Amino acid sequence: MSLLEKPYFLMPKGSAEMANSVNNTGVAALRRSPAEHLWTDFTVGSVAGERGVTLREVPFQTMVGIRVDPVSEAGVRLADVTGGLPVRCGEVTTGPAGVSVLWLGPDDFLAIAPGDAQDRLPGLLVAALGDGAGQVVDLSSNRTTFELSGPSARAVLEKSCAADLHPRSFAVGTAITTEVGKVPTPLWKTGEETFMLFPRASLADHLGRWLLDGLKEFASDRNPSWL
Amino acid sequence: MLLFTCPNCGPRNETEFHYGGQAHVPYPEHPDQLTDREWAEYLFYRENTKGIFAERWVHSTGCRQWFNMLRDTVSYDVKAVYRMGEQPPALAEPVSNQPTSISAPEGAKS
Numbered sequence A: 001m002s003l004l005e006k007p008y009f010l011m012p013k014g015s016a017e018m019a020n021s022v023n024n025t026g027v028a029a030l031r032r033s034p035a036e037h038l039w040t041d042f043t044v045g046s047v048a049g050e051r052g053v054t055l056r057e058v059p060f061q062t063m064v065g066i067r068v069d070p071v072s073e074a075g076v077r078l079a080d081v082t083g084g085l086p087v088r089c090g091e092v093t094t095g096p097a098g099v100s101v102l103w104l105g106p107d108d109f110l111a112i113a114p115g116d117a118q119d120r121l122p123g124l125l126v127a128a129l130g131d132g133a134g135q136v137v138d139l140s141s142n143r144t145t146f147e148l149s150g151p152s153a154r155a156v157l158e159k160s161c162a163a164d165l166h167p168r169s170f171a172v173g174t175a176i177t178t179e180v181g182k183v184p185t186p187l188w189k190t191g192e193e194t195f196m197l198f199p200r201a202s203l204a205d206h207l208g209r210w211l212l213d214g215l216k217e218f219a220s221d222r223n224p225s226w227l
Numbered sequence B: 001m002l003l004f005t006c007p008n009c010g011p012r013n014e015t016e017f018h019y020g021g022q023a024h025v026p027y028p029e030h031p032d033q034l035t036d037r038e039w040a041e042y043l044f045y046r047e048n049t050k051g052i053f054a055e056r057w058v059h060s061t062g063c064r065q066w067f068n069m070l071r072d073t074v075s076y077d078v079k080a081v082y083r084m085g086e087q088p089p090a091l092a093e094p095v096s097n098q099p100t101s102i103s104a105p106e107g108a109k110s
Helices: A025-029 A036-045 A073-082 A121-130 A154-157 A201-219 B034-043
Strands: A053-057 A062-067 A090-096 A102-107 A108-113 A137-139 A145-149 A175-180 A183-191 A192-199 B003-006 B008-014 B017-020 B052-058 B066-072 B078-085
Touching: A025 B034, A036 A053, A036 A102, A036 A201, A053 A102, A053 A201, A062 A121, A090 A183, A102 A175, A102 A183, A121 A137, A145 A154, A145 A201, A154 A192, A154 A201, A175 A201
Parallel strands: none
Antiparallel strands: A053 A145, A062 A108, A062 A137, A090 A102, A102 A108, A145 A192, A175 A183, A183 A192, B003 B008, B017 B052, B052 B066, B066 B078
């Protein structure tokens, strides 16, 4: 049976096909993350100090798109695997093995886990969905992850994101779907001064350069003349 | 910038939404029995309301769900937001895009 006929994550772990696909370390070493060419720029452009802000890419996270009615039996089975499904906009659930689930819509969720979960998590979720109505799709290559952190992180985002990012309406641990620099992206506040952005791979270059541009002003120790 | 209140996500900027035209246009019960003119009216004829208008919107960069809105086409004042399949809430002012009979355009064959 060829790879095209059967998604790799349906194959039993350790099977011959498996050994030749995701577990092939030679292939893994050849992977290029969508913003890898900007890593040096990110390091150089990041700002330290009390007005500091740091930008970095977290490559190759495992992401699984889940479409399911959360109160259906299949939804309950999927929630068992992920440690719950968020019920309203902004909510993020955290489960075992670093799995988090973001709310994208009433029946639309994005599970995010560390990269090493990619050969297990999608298969587990597909098995949990079973014959139930819905879908589970491995979207790990669809988006990459940017982490923007530091005292000025919110100021950088507020220049190009129209959503209200003030802590009173955007608390730690919430995630919304919005636009940053016209790039549609989920925006997840993981810490007081830490934000995660998930641009699609083809927009990662644009958003990376856009954010670099946004944090440039904080490298200057003088206050802007208009203050 | 207008602020729309998505029934799922709360207040968001107008630029996150896309317009879907007049709401509550019923699909014909027997589409195969319609004349060409009736079919064209179903497809293309819409009210051009001055005042409160029931219309569909989709929160395309947010939850990607459709919903209905009552909006004043003169002042752009959003009077109410309600989910798909629900009836428009009662307002002090009448909603003026309930289907009316449309006179035939000049030269149209019935």
